[in-house]
Amino acid sequence: MLNFGMKGATSGPVNMRFTTFIYTVMGCGRRPGQRGVTFVELVVVLALLAIVAMIAVPQFGRFASQSRVKRAATELFQNIRLARTMAIKENRQYLIVFDTVNNRYFLGFDATGDNDLLDATDTYALCNDTDGDRLPNSNPDNNGDGVPDCVKTYRLANNYGQTVRFGTLAERRMDGAAIGAGDCNARTACFQGTDPIRITFNADGSVNETGEVYLEESDTGIAYAISLNNSAGDVDLWRWEGDADTQPAAEPYWTEVR
Ligand SMILES: [Ca+2]
Ligand SMILES: [Ca+2]
Ligand SMILES: [Ca+2]
Secondary structure (H helix, E strand, O other): OOOOOOOOOOOOOHHHHHHHHHHHHOOOOOOOOOOOOOHHHHHHHHHHHHHHHHHHHHHHHHHHHHHHHHHHHHHHHHHHHHHHHHHHHHOOOEEEEEEOOOOEEEEEEOOOOOOOOOOOOOEOOOOOOOOOOOOOOOOOOOOOOOOOOOOEEEEHHHHHOOOEEEOOOOOEOOOOOEOOOOOOOOOOEEOOOOOOOEEEEOOOOOEOOOEEEEEEEOOOOEEEEEEEOOOOOOEEEEEEOOOOOOOOOOOOOEEEOO
8 A cells, every 4th residue: 555654644545545635625624533634745735736737837838829829820811711702792802911020911902002001091891981982981090000990900919919920930831842042931921922912802703812821929939821822712721730850751741720
């Protein structure tokens, strides 16, 4: 039978004394003739709790990090589909414009035709339009971020956490090809060299650019990618599984999530 074997510890079956401990903790009182929790028992329980915490806390932190960047990637994936839907529904071009420097992106209709969504008449849907011209009647920038409030704006730090940003340290594309220095911003977002970096969705449902956008959680390097594969707007979401140094040769670099 197990015994702590330390001077001062009560002899007897451990499970019996543990039961006594549980009774004590739960406020059920002591059984007649039995001692309560011993110092040794308390130390052992605390040590076990500490070990569990040491294992669980980093795992939880990593899980939380993955959740943040996964949510950012999933919402971007959904927004790419939404932009295409909006272009068809409203019978006009929609853009997603990436500002990778400030870790934000915009979704909307480019009323001024300058391929950006920073002008007062740029809009999302029929925002603030009472005269029916499908443009905002007036569009103050109430929140002072330099972007018309009618444009749908996603700020990675605000929406998902300070450590979520565009980019990746991944060395491979989804097809396994190496990402080279000449691959136009390939480690953040690249859609055929567009500047500003953007995806153009047409009213007939076609998409002008193919390309990739990467999102990572900077503390852990957990990364996701979204690829826009063809002019029909087929989009995939990927999770980074590790570089060649840490990954068995037969394993994929990226796993398709959806
Ligand atoms: Ca514009
Ligand atoms: Ca209007
Ligand atoms: Ca604004």
